[in-house]
Amino acid sequence: MDLNAAIEELVTANRILAHENVLDSFGHVSIRHPDDPGQFLLSRARAPELVVAGDIMAFTLDGGIVGPEPGKPYSERFIHAAIYEARPEVMSVVHNHSPNVVPFTVIDKPLRPLMHMCAPIGGDIPNWDIRTGFGDCTNLLVTNQEMGRDLVRCLGGRNVALMRGHGSVVVGRSLREAVFTSVYMELNADMQIKAMSMGEVTFLSDGEIAAITAGRAGFTFERGWENWCNRVGRPYISGAWETGSGYSRTDG
Ligand SMILES: [Zn+2]
Structure with a gap:
């Protein structure tokens, strides 16, 4: 992936996460720099729904600004910096205040996957x-x-950590994976709140979670990504080059 493709991909991710109820006017998504693993790309401080290619800035893994400054950076860019610094396999980070997830940061009932598509939250x-x-x-x-x-x-x-009274972080080995996990975490939280209001919940077992996440790959991400691109009016570009790890299916 070249730099321009990475920037366009990141703009699309901003729009999708805003549309899918993961990011509001706040929260952000980043991608590791395609040419330099010691940097990452992130918008200037702007609502994700409004982000355009000219807003994307580059940062070092301690949050320092590299190159042009089209505006003020996000004050919480250190979430992204510290994750890329510590986790070389991580290619994308989402920090969100996903509205159905936040309640699980302030109660003693754990967020846990209850539907197969949500297994990647762990x-x-x-x-x-x-x-x-x-x-x-x-x-x-x-x-x-x-x-x-x-x-x-x-x-x-892990792929996910909650942040008490604030939101969460989600990481992925690709941008499309991080977006996928973020969308399904919000859906899982919504469904879990509804299920808990009706009674005891049967969650996925550890074995089911392991089986689903081990088999999930490119085809599943692409199916969601194409649909989400269409919803926000962004062009769909095949991402087989990004997810790379085959086309086994866990999407049904
Ligand atoms: Zn925040």
Whole structure:
């Protein structure tokens, strides 16, 4: 993928996540720089639904700005920086305030996949509390690398970590994977709230989660991505080059 393709892909991801109820005027999505793994691409501080190619900036893995500054950067770019710094296999990061997910950051009932498409969120989702390391007088924002690294320690090797009273982070080995997991995390949270209101919930087992995530690959991401592109009026470009790992199907 060349730089221009990566930027267009990132613009599309912004629009999709806004349309699918994952990002509101806030929250953000990034992609590792295709030419330099020591940098990542992220919009200037702007509502994701409005992001265009000219808004995309480059950053180092400690949150420093590289090159042109079309506007103020997101103050929480350190979430992305610290994850790329610690997880070389991660190619994309989403930070969101996904509305049905946030309730699970403030209660003692865990968010857990209950439908097969939602398995990638994992069966063991940690909940990072900024109070633990930084006291109870922060504004809850991750505004420096030290805070980002603390969040990453909680995330570990997982795809998802909740952030108490704030939102969550989602990572992927591709941008389309991170978007897919983010969309289905919001849907799972919505369904889980409804299911819990009716009674005891039967969640996916650890074995089911492992089987689904082991078999999921390009074809499944592409089917969702093509549909979501259409919804936001963005061109669909085949992403077989990105997901790469075959075409086994877990989408039914
Ligand atoms: Zn935030």
